[in-house]
Amino acid sequence: MISGTSHDGIDVAVVDFERDGSVLRGRVGHTASTPYPGGLRARLIAALPPAPTTLAEVCVLDTLIGQSFAAAAAEAIARGGPVDLIVSHGQTVFHWVEGAHALGTLQIGQPAWIAERTGTPVLSDVRIRDITAGGHGAPLVSVLDGLLLGAYEGGAAALNLGGIANMTVVRGDSLYAYDLGPANALIDAVVTSRGLNPRGFDEDGRIAAAGQVDERLLEVLLDEPYYGLAAPKSTGKELFHLGYVTAALARAGREVGDADLVATLTELTVRTVARDVLAAGIGTLVVSGGGCRNPVIMAGLRAALPGVRVVPSDDLGAPADDKEAIAFALIGWLSAHGLPGTVPGGTGAAGARVLGTLTPGAGPLVLPEPLAEPPRSLVLSR
Known part of the structure; x- marks a missing residue:
């Protein structure tokens, strides 16, 4: 799930991944784009740089966007079936770059709302680990x-x-x-x-x-x-x-x-x-x-x-409107299996890193057995 720099709504893709030797096969099931409510989008635009804002407004937007992501996730599960993990990129509101170096990044949309609504664990905050390793945290789709x-x-x-x-x-x-x-x-x-x-x-x-x-x-x-x-x-x-x-x-x-x-x-x-x-x-x-x-x-x-x-x-096999959502589903699969979600040449980081922060769902947080080697290629189908 992602809302990108266009900040017009939430793109969702449900992807079923299966390892086949060195090939990872991903079947893209339900996809959707859910527009933000008009009032929320206007409020978000009004708070984005270079406009001034307050920590109170950031807190409110973090909650409202988290609830919007939770509703989109619940709808996707209702239409696409149960899922093992939800990956929420959230909404980027600031990407701090100085002197050609990324120093920080902020995505809002509190993932606990998604976990509470769906009972499913949520991987979020996926960019920052790459930045701590000297990367730009972007473009993660690489x-x-x-x-x-x-x-x-x-x-x-x-x-x-x-x-x-x-x-x-x-x-x-x-x-x-x-x-x-x-x-x-x-x-x-x-x-x-x-x-x-x-x-x-x-x-x-x-x-x-x-x-x-x-x-x-x-x-x-x-x-x-x-x-x-x-x-x-x-x-x-x-x-x-x-x-x-x-x-x-x-x-x-x-x-x-x-x-x-x-x-x-x-x-x-x-x-x-x-x-x-x-x-x-x-x-x-x-x-x-x-x-x-x-x-x-x-x-x-x-x-x-x-x-x-x-x-x-x-x-x-990657629908043009859904490719970024599919990419974050892939990052979720990689993180769940203990595999890096970045390529150093793609972000400029000192090395590849496992990405994200996990919020437990309704039950114990259970992850698959870690994999020793990443896949060498990906085949997508509908």
């Missing part, structure tokens, strides 16, 4: 990408277009991953603030398609120092938020209309992603996340990457 993409000759990359774009590049046993920059974060911020779509995003890319790219503003946006930092690196809405767009407009000396602004921010995503994909020199790009449902982004990427095969993650 552990899934490494198992899925290792067989591609010539190398492949997995691109997730959520609020933030992240990419995992895999060549055999070699893997590296990092956050590229904003995918939907800036687009969503403008769409929401200007009331362009009550759902808070550019549905089917219609707004961008109606506008023209403002080249001067795009030039200012592309001058962001983050893009020049070496990987591994991570970022979030602490940097890429509505105020960031306002400041860029001021530097560009522009007043840009709604459609043109969304078109420009969409082109920013295309340019920054395409540049790094070309630099990676891979032959296949597997795309997931909400941005892969935006035809303007996808058409832009295919035009900018003529020598690269661009396919949705659905082709690998």
Whole structure:
């Protein structure tokens, strides 16, 4: 279960894993996306950086989001059947990065509400152990990408277009991953603030398609120092938020209309992603996340990457809208079996770490026998 940087709701996937020699097979059962109630989402947005907030509000949001996750978990169990473990990523509200180093991260959504509601043990707080080992705690989906993409000759990359774009590049046993920059974060911020779509995003890319790219503003946006930092690196809405767009407009000396602004921010995503994909020199790009449902982004990427095969993650058995939820289910399976949930090249950590904090369910906390060796590959099916 995860609510990502788009903070629009909770994605859930029920996955049944079975070890088959060196191969891990995962059958993806029930999947769902549960929107946050409108009032809760508005309250969450109002509390996110750079807005000021209080510890009292953080406590209230921790409870309300935990209860929302608990309701989503109960619904998933009712529809998908009993589960052995629930993995809750929760809602990221702050990712502390200074001097290109991640120093802390905060996800809220109290897991005890989930354990109490379902009677099932909950693994949560999955990013921080990697950060304590010198990593960025992101992108954790890289552990899934490494198992899925290792067989591609010539190398492949997995691109997730959520609020933030992240990419995992895999060549055999070699893997590296990092956050590229904003995918939907800036687009969503403008769409929401200007009331362009009550759902808070550019549905089917219609707004961008109606506008023209403002080249001067795009030039200012592309001058962001983050893009020049070496990987591994991570970022979030602490940097890429509505105020960031306002400041860029001021530097560009522009007043840009709604459609043109969304078109420009969409082109920013295309340019920054395409540049790094070309630099990676891979032959296949597997795309997931909400941005892969935006035809303007996808058409832009295919035009900018003529020598690269661009396919949705659905082709690998990981539905594009559910891939991150599946990744956290995988992390739960790995942690339960005493196996690391990170690849050092994926986060920049000094070594791989077993992830998460466990909250017991209704009975004794019983874990499987630890496994000595991790799986070498992953096959997903429905």
